[in-house]
Amino acid sequence: MKKIFSLTLLLMSVVLTAQETEETEEKSFSLSGSVDAYYQTYLSAPDDAGASFGTAFANQTGFAIGMGNIIASYENGKVGAVLDLVTGPRGAGATFSNDIVDGIVNQAYVYYNISENTTLTMGRFNTFLGYEVIAPAANFNYSTSYLFSSGPFSHVGLKADFALSEDFSLMLAVMNPWDTNDTSFTGEYSFGAQLGYSGQYLNLYYDSGNNGGLGFEIDYTGGFDLSDSFFLGINAAYNDNDGSGFYGAALYPQLATSDEFSIGLRGEYFALHGDANNDESVLGLTLTGSYSVDSNLIIKPEFRLDSLTDADGGIYGNVIDNDGAAASSLSAFTVAAIYSF
Template structure:
């Protein structure tokens, strides 16, 4: 009888252990995702062999060109996990400065801990919380990028804490290496970031005691509103200062959905530099019209026309006759595949 009871207890223990092991296994999850993009570009107001491009990040080549390819590996086990985002190609190299962290192939690499249902800690290298646009083109409506995005940091290296304060409010606090120091900081300086979110609207603050050797800060607003069922208006505005010089500007992103497969969007941006010691610095108005056609859930085709016009900068570009010009127009056709 004792043997039977002992065997029964042992059997139940094995079953319970197997169930616990099965539940633990279910909590473990590995995912692989990424994107590949390429484009064709031609200058509408100048010769393609003139070597001109806008003063913004990425997509600056004429003819057929590669954007980037990236692979994101994510592993989660219970409350903890890690993400490794690897990039290659001109866009990826520009986003990671080519020589930054293992020859520029690491876009993001971080570990996170869901401390509770409302609190998450993240340490490592992660893309910036500033601005409306991001590095991966699949997440942007426009294929080319804005001056505001191009002027800000692309990534940070540090520790951040995300708090879900309520269904509507969120808060992020971060301590990081200085601006664009995404590997090892040897200066003894650090930067601090904060983000307050409310129903899809975000107020971002950045402070850097070692930003290029001086005091630096940035305040940035990112958000948007559904003005109708098929009409969305995105908004971005920022002011940056680094010891008396920096930049400021604003951009509007109206987007209209014509069908399940096709949308039209416009980016209207005003951008200017500022310096306490200089007056009448150049400013630019950029207008970018983009169509977005979804071939299926993975492939997006984006035709785009962009016109940038500078004030107080008559020789920013030159036209088809080789004469100085304050404006440049470009047509781009991009293909983006995400998985």
């Protein structure tokens, strides 16, 4: 009898220990991030004349820093939270400097994995629109496109992600209006949807309070592996806000010449539409090399040339020549160093 009782206690101890171990293994904490810096000089304009492409980030000359960010993630079973903090000019530009705790909060959200196929997320998260992202470590080109720069960087709201099958996915979201990243005082909200199929995404955005008027955007983001070493990324978008907005398309061909080095081109056509915009457009060509020193450090030399339809000084930026006069093109050389951990 004593042996049976002892054996029962032993089995109960093993079961309890296994349960505690399983619960312990379900909890996880991770810390990641990146730091980047760059040198930039204009080839067709003086560095001290205030020339700029007008796209987001990397708009300084000489030596400059981009941003540093730290991402803390914690998961306990089906629930978790992510806090992404940024600092530096790129981080300030992504958070509008004074947005949420003096512009240091890039993302802050909690999530609940209701099932293997359904996840609810609430808080502030980076946008689902577009091909490029805020953190330079996740982009092939160091400078950013007009399509990326013209869209929202982040949203505050609630989204639901559904894995419909191995190939299909669906996301639905209700959020504060366009680039209203802290509190919505207007009582208006925006709605988003994303349909994914095998790495191709069709994104829809509707805003009932976008800068005081109705607005929407349709965006396609995707790409194809044309061979083991050649990838073609694609982005196209159309945006309208009460009769004015933008549209454009960008191709991202990228060739890996070795395990350490790749070269890629961003070819982008971008245009404004509407009576107030005079149908201005720009053709941007950005050639970027990407050399991995090791698994953490990447060096990116880059040449960029943007050509405008008219010598009007630029769509968003200040396009000038070496004499300081309004020009129809602007070129620059940049070399960036990005460290990820």
